[in-house]
Amino acid sequence: MIRRCGVARPKPWEVDDDLWAVIEPLLPRVERRARHPGRKRHPDRLVFQGILFVLHTGIAWEHLPQELGFGSGMTCWRRLAEWTKVGVWPRLHEVLLAKLRSANALDFSRAAVDGSHIRAFKGGSKTGRSPVDRGRTGSKHHLITDATGIPLAATLTGGSRNDVTQLIPLLEAVPPVRGKRGRPRHRPDVVLGDRGYDHDKYRRLVWDLGVKPQIARRGTEHGSGLGKQRWVVERAFAHLHWFRRLRIRWEIRDDIHEAFLSLACSIICWRRLKKLRPL
Incomplete structure (x- = not known):
């Protein structure tokens, strides 16, 4: 948490319950195999926060701080590529634009x-x-x-x-x-x-x-x-x-950079929505 004037504020890469309620339904469900399940999949919410951490700070994937619980940089990169492939980011942006229009905030x-x-x-x-x-x-x-x-x-x-x-x-x-x-x-x-x-x-x-x-x-x-x-x-x-x-x-891959670009647009929309009506 960031403290300003004695008030604790969430860090920009922390995902609150309201934002996660918008994002989670858009993510693909991955069922764990009954036989030979392998290592347990790192929680999507923590991985998403790791992706936001890289977006905000510009840090290299391999330098992602392990102590913050995001998982490894490779885990976050793979999940970003996986979610990009199934079109999560354009859908997230579209959902948030619809919420802004519903609140009469789009002109x-x-x-x-x-x-x-x-x-x-x-x-x-x-x-x-x-x-x-x-x-x-x-x-x-x-x-x-x-x-x-x-x-x-x-x-x-x-x-x-x-x-x-x-x-x-x-x-x-x-x-x-x-x-x-x-x-x-x-x-x-x-x-x-x-x-x-x-x-x-x-x-x-x-x-x-x-x-x-x-x-x-x-x-x-x-x-x-x-x-x-x-x-x-x-x-x-x-x-x-x-x-x-x-x-x-x-990013050498253009789709990964475009994913960051679309995600940043969504975060800007979310911040505007939060200012309109604290959720």
């Missing part, structure tokens, strides 16, 4: 998009020479948020990929968000983008999805007013990269 009147470069020291798929980092190998996070800065979807590409090429994939990556009567909400009314998204071809494609593009034009003076609404996505990136494991890509 689909507009969405904001942006991209952010990170280094990828070990290479791997979805990496490339970064034009903003002297051609070093890197990847790029692409993010779309609602009008208040809640992450709706995030994608990973090579560091050389242009932002505008990810505009349609980002809009299509937004899951159908339930939480209210009627059809799930799947698209924002308006999407906001900076000059990196200025391309008439992609404006037409956005219109085809039933979304109004509101994108700054290249060659025009600053002061379009979009910054007063777009800043929420930049703040969301600050929140994402507060998770140290996302500041630098250490």
Whole structure:
């Protein structure tokens, strides 16, 4: 526990009962064999906390502190890969978005998009020479948020990929968000983008999805007013990269890094939900 002003606060990787009640039903059940059961499986909740510990601190798997009870770093990595394969993280994000919509905390009147470069020291798929980092190998996070800065979807590409090429994939990556009567909400009314998204071809494609593009034009003076609404996505990136494991890509496997990215989006959603109504 962390103590501030005499009040004990849970550490960021500790999973309370309310969050675990959301996560546990999404995890696959593994029945222990009756014959030759082998070593008892480490508890999922402790392993999940170990994964969160790595996400928060950026520590290498092999340095995961054994005394905290998470299990070995290899155990946590294997469980992360296992849960990633069956799609736990997108479903967790979708469930939390539905809870936020049910609490009237999601604003689909507009969405904001942006991209952010990170280094990828070990290479791997979805990496490339970064034009903003002297051609070093890197990847790029692409993010779309609602009008208040809640992450709706995030994608990973090579560091050389242009932002505008990810505009349609980002809009299509937004899951159908339930939480209210009627059809799930799947698209924002308006999407906001900076000059990196200025391309008439992609404006037409956005219109085809039933979304109004509101994108700054290249060659025009600053002061379009979009910054007063777009800043929420930049703040969301600050929140994402507060998770140290996302500041630098250490994973060769792109699906493992994407798992961390999706999990971080879910944690941000959970924190917003907790602020709305302490659970």
